[in-house]
Each structure stands twice: as C-alpha cells, then as structure tokens.
C-alpha cells in the first residue's frame with residue numbers, strides 16, 4: 001500500500017511516497033481503509049526536526065495524526081466492517097506510524113463514528129489542525145472560561161483561530177474577535193459570518209481590540225500565532241485577563257511590555273496536550289463531537305490534494321496561509 005513516510009528530518013521533500021506492507025489488526029484493534037486525512041503544522045515541525053521528539057531513533061515514520069476512513073476488518077465489538085470512522089490517537093504520525101497511508105490499524109479506543117451527513121473531507125477537516133480540541137481545552141480547562149466573557153483568537157484562516165472562535169461562540173462568549181493579515185481574508189471571513197475580524201494590514205491588534213471592546217480589552221486570548229502578535233495580545237487584555245499560548249506560526253520569539261503583565265494582573269499560560277489526563281481529552285472530544293452534530297461547528301476546507309502530493313500540500317499549509325484546512329485524499 002502507498003504511504004507518506006519520513007526517512008530523515010529535513011525539507012518538505014522528506015514527505016516521501018513509499019510502498020509498505022498493509023498492517024494486520026490485533027485483538028481490540030480495527031483495520032481502517034483511509035479516505036481523507038488532515039495536515040497539522042506539528043507534522044511539519046516534527047519532520048523538519050524542530051521538536052524534542054525529532055530524534056534519530058524515531059525514524060522512519062509514516063506521518064499524519066488524524067483522518068477519516070471505513071472499517072474493513074474489526075477485532076473489537078465496538079465497530080463493524082463498513083462503519084465510517086474518525087481516526088486519531090495520541091502520538092500518531094509522531095512517535096507511532098500515522099494516518100497518511102491507505103490502511104491503518106488502530107485500537108478501537110481511538111475511533112469514533114462519523115455523523116452521516118458529514119462528507120469525508122469535512123470530517124477530516126474537523127480533526128485536521130486540532131483547533132476545536134485545543135480551543136475547547138484552552139478555554140474551559142486553562143482559562144476557566146465563563147459564559148459572557150470576551151475572547152480573542154487571532155488568524156481567522158487558521159485551525160486554532162477559526163475553530164476557537166466557533167467553540168467560544170458555542171460556549172456563550174459575549175464577543176469573539178479574530179484577525180487576518182490581508183483585507184481579502186478579512187472580507188471573506190466577514191462574509192462567512194465572523195463579525196469581528198481585525199484587518200492587520202490596516203490596523204494593529206491592540207487598536208482593533210480596544211475599538212471593538214469600547215476600550216475594555218478581552219478577557220481571554222487563545223493564540224496560535226505568537227511572534228510579533230504576543231506583545232499586542234497582552235496589550236489587548238482586560239484587567240485580570242488570560243493569554244493562552246498555543247502555537248507559534250508567526251515566530252518563537254516575542255517582545256512584551258512587562259507593565260501589560262503587571263498592571264493588568266495578567267495570566268500567561270502555555271498550552272500542551274501533556275497537561276491533560278486522558279479522561280479530560282476524551283471528555284473534550286465527546287463535547288466537541290456533540291457540538292458538531294448540533295451544527296454549531298463549521299469545519300472549513302481551503303484545498304484538497306491527492307496523498308501523493310503531500311510534500312506540496314504541507315508546504316502550502318505552512319507558507320501560503322490558507323483560509324481553512326488542507327486535506328489529503330487517499
């Protein structure tokens with residue numbers, strides 16, 4: 001079967017198309033024929049060799065953390081051949097072979113049934129960037145969000161930005177703000193119903209947030225961009241507010257004003273899945289799947305590539321700043 005495998009840490013070209021053996025399910029496992037799989041910036045960080053588990057003994061590795069497919073053989077009573085399932089699991093595509101291949105075996109515990117009215121690509125988009133899960137956990141577990149609070153999640157085109165905005169709305173935020181780096185992206189987002197999107201080509205983040213909140217600032221920032229935005233995010237906080245630092249698409253280094261931290265009594269928290277017990281993550285997955293079924297979430301796709309074009313698809317996600325998720329069709 002075809003798979004996308006890294007044989008060395010390095011450039012996008014290390015997303016290599018290879019032929020490998022089809023896996024066999026063990027007791028409690030399920031064999032899934034993959035249909036559509038997501039790309040997450042972490043796939044790129046790992047393959048580039050830029051994270052602590054990018055070690056020589058962790059190669060070769062088949063990439064991909066999540067996806068959707070159809071059960072072809074089940075050795076678990078929870079799933080039957082023909083079931084369409086979400087596939088995910090801790091460490092997939094990173095410290096264990098992942099979803100970017102024609103067939104995957106996985107413990108049944110990592111699977112969930114896909115709602116019937118959700119097509120394969122949108123189902124893959126729901127999991128691709130882990131933005132719904134991250135946004136939910138960042139708001140509820142880290143920032144202790146309460147209905148009526150105000151939330152800023154920069155980069156409306158991104159997984160963390162767009163999906164946190166949707167989660168914050170569902171949880172009852174009184175106001176949800178995001179950003180876009182271009183006027184075109186900001187206008188597209190407004191046309192899609194994201195009312196408060198600051199066009200960073202025309203206004204800086206702090207001025208935009210203070211304009212929209214009548215000078216108050218926001219209670220919670222969930223930030224996947226960082227870099228130059230971190231200082232602005234802190235300056236956009238209301239008194240007693242919290243910044244949850246989720247990612248660094250815009251850079252690993254930041255300049256902040258210490259008085260924004262002191263005078264606002266600010267809390268700055270790092271986000272990593274390692275903070276959460278498996279039961280907490282399972283409960284969060286259940287909650288967001290419920291929101292999806294209610295129609296409260298709108299997984300959004302920018303582009304679908306064939307699996308064999310994984311190298312270009314990953315480059316596109318990282319460099320071209322899409323509006324929505326990038327999916328590989330298997």
Ligand SMILES: NC(=O)c1ccc[n+]([C@@H]2O[C@H](COP(=O)([O-])OP(=O)(O)OC[C@H]3O[C@@H](n4cnc5c(N)ncnc54)[C@H](OP(=O)(O)O)[C@@H]3O)[C@@H](O)[C@H]2O)c1
Pocket residue numbers: 040041042045129130131134155156157158159160161179180181182185224225246247248249250251271272273317318319321322
């Ligand atoms: N800690 C965790 O467990 C966790 C969980 C999920 C994600 N993450 C991390 O969070 C970050 C965001 O993930 P994502 O999936 O939301 O990313 P994404 O969909 O690829 O979007 C990133 C966005 O950041 C903005 N951006 C600003 N400056 C940029 C720059 N110099 N280069 C590229 N993009 C820039 C772009 O939007 P504009 O063009 O509108 O500015 C871009 O669309 C990544 O670092 C990811 O690894 C971490």
